[in-house]
Amino acid sequence: MKEWNSFDSIVEAKGMWLTTSDGIHLLDGVASMWCNVWGHSKPELVNAITNQSKRVQHSSMFNLTNEPAEKLAKNLIKLSPGMHRVFYSDNGSSAMEIAFKMALQYWKNIGEKKKTKIATLKNGYHGDTFGAMSVGYNPEFFGKFKKQLFQTIQFPVPNKYRIPKGYSFSDYQNFCLDKIEKEFYRDDKISMFVIESGAQVAGGVIIFPKEFQSKISKLCKKYNVLLVLDEIATGFGRLGSMIQYTEQKSTPDIVAYGKMLTGGYLTMAATLTSKKIYESFLGEFNDRKHFFHGHTFTGNPIAAEVANENLRLYQKNNLISKIQKTSKIFERYYNEILNLDIVGDVRHKGMLMGIELVKDKKKKNPITTKTSINKIFFEAGKKNGIYLRTLGNIIMLVPPLAISEKELDLLLSRTVDTIQSAQKKVL
Numbered sequence: 001m002k003e004w005n006s007f008d009s010i011v012e013a014k015g016m017w018l019t020t021s022d023g024i025h026l027l028d029g030v031a032s033m034w035c036n037v038w039g040h041s042k043p044e045l046v047n048a049i050t051n052q053s054k055r056v057q058h059s060s061m062f063n064l065t066n067e068p069a070e071k072l073a074k075n076l077i078k079l080s081p082g083m084h085r086v087f088y089s090d091n092g093s094s095a096m097e098i099a100f101k102m103a104l105q106y107w108k109n110i111g112e113k114k115k116t117k118i119a120t121l122k123n124g125y126h127g128d129t130f131g132a133m134s135v136g137y138n139p140e141f142f143g144k145f146k147k148q149l150f151q152t153i154q155f156p157v158p159n160k161y162r163i164p165k166g167y168s169f170s171d172y173q174n175f176c177l178d179k180i181e182k183e184f185y186r187d188d189k190i191s192m193f194v195i196e197s198g199a200q201v202a203g204g205v206i207i208f209p210k211e212f213q214s215k216i217s218k219l220c221k222k223y224n225v226l227l228v229l230d231e232i233a234t235g236f237g238r239l240g241s242m243i244q245y246t247e248q249k250s251t252p253d254i255v256a257y258g259k260m261l262t263g264g265y266l267t268m269a270a271t272l273t274s275k276k277i278y279e280s281f282l283g284e285f286n287d288r289k290h291f292f293h294g295h296t297f298t299g300n301p302i303a304a305e306v307a308n309e310n311l312r313l314y315q316k317n318n319l320i321s322k323i324q325k326t327s328k329i330f331e332r333y334y335n336e337i338l339n340l341d342i343v344g345d346v347r348h349k350g351m352l353m354g355i356e357l358v359k360d361k362k363k364k365n366p367i368t369t370k371t372s373i374n375k376i377f378f379e380a381g382k383k384n385g386i387y388l389r390t391l392g393n394i395i396m397l398v399p400p401l402a403i404s405e406k407e408l409d410l411l412l413s414r415t416v417d418t419i420q421s422a423q424k425k426v427l
């Protein structure tokens with residue numbers, strides 16, 4: 001904290017550009033925490049907020065509902081094969097807590113009391129609340145709370161750049177899947193398997209190899225384990241398809257959306273369930289099968305309305321096909337970035353790129369610095385007119401999805417300049 005004794009304040013934001021109180025213009029390489037879709041001050045989204053705020057600002061989802069939230073639920077179900085009902089919350093961590101609670105309660109509802117364990121992949125991230133920290137346990141982020149966190153069963157994840165000695169990439173994938181299957185076979189207390197869908201993002205952009213997720217999905221079905229997918233960072237086009245689990249040919253029992261759901265303008269997340277899960281909660285009052293969970297701002301009508309408008313814009317502008325074209329610009333820069341002195345690996349899918357910084361390309365040991373890596377790269381980026389953020393030793397390039405080819409080209413060329421200037425300080 002000491003290093004950050006003052007922050008730049010953003011006073012205006014338009015399109016892909018942020019303006020600080022000192023009048024500095026920064027091209028947004030972070031999409032306002034990975035959630036901005038259309039850039040800033042998009043008139044249609046601003047109007048949706050303005051118009052809805054004149055009708056109903058907020059009510060409650062207890063005993064009542066509201067029109068925008070109902071419409072949004074229908075829209076989300078239409079988009080999400082196999083899903084049947086939507087439960088709202090106001091941030092991704094809560095959406096994941098809801099997913100864990102629903103999955104655990106499902107087994108209680110149907111009388112399977114032994115199903116209480118939670119399985120997951122190492123290195124995942126699902127938010128900063130206690131359940132999310134337990135499931136997405138990362139010692140670097142959450143080590144200080146380890147004693148208060150609950151146990152999960154963690155399986156290794158295939159990271160092509162860091163395969164253990166003696167394995168080929170495909171052998172290692174099989175090894176990981178085999179481990180999962182053996183444990184599922186041995187332990188019938190496993191209630192659910194929780195993973196980010198398509199890639200681990202905060203864990204350093206670890207993109208799942210083809211078929212990895214679909215094979216996990218099949219194992220879940222075979223051994224009666226619920227599949228809980230977290231699409232908060234990877235869905236809605238970030239990895240190049242609207243709903244990542246359809247591309248991954250996997251069938252979740254529960255899936256969570258957040259971040260880009262409202263175009264990144266207001267705070268809303270959603271947990272969707274299959275009919276099977278939903279129906280297990282239907283009972284007589286005294287059965288006590290209902291779901292005890294509700295946040296103050298659940299189903300907020302202004303957030304829901306801007307989400308509806310956001311989804312309309314996805315369709316109207318054919319955003320997913322556009323992303324597939326724009327994201328090719330990343331590929332153009334792949335070799336140039338990889339050849340930089342401190343870059344060990346570059347991982348890219350859709351509108352996401354992770355650039356792993358190492359001290360030594362052969363040894364692959366992460367760079368270490370006296371001040372934080374993030375601060376060094378943020379300041380260097382600022383000098384080049386871009387807003388950059390690193391997570392550990394990874395530069396995360398996560399621009400707004402609708403960024404133009406020209407602006408993405410500019411972001412990437414300035415990222416190259418930034419790494420070149422910052423690496424002198426790091427090596």
Ligand SMILES: Cc1ncc(COP(=O)(O)O)c(C=O)c1O
Pocket residue numbers: 091092093094096125126127128196201202230231232233234258259
């Ligand atoms: C995959 C994933 N799940 C959950 C979350 C938590 O979402 P929120 O920050 O809205 O609580 C994040 C946030 O970055 C995420 O990347």
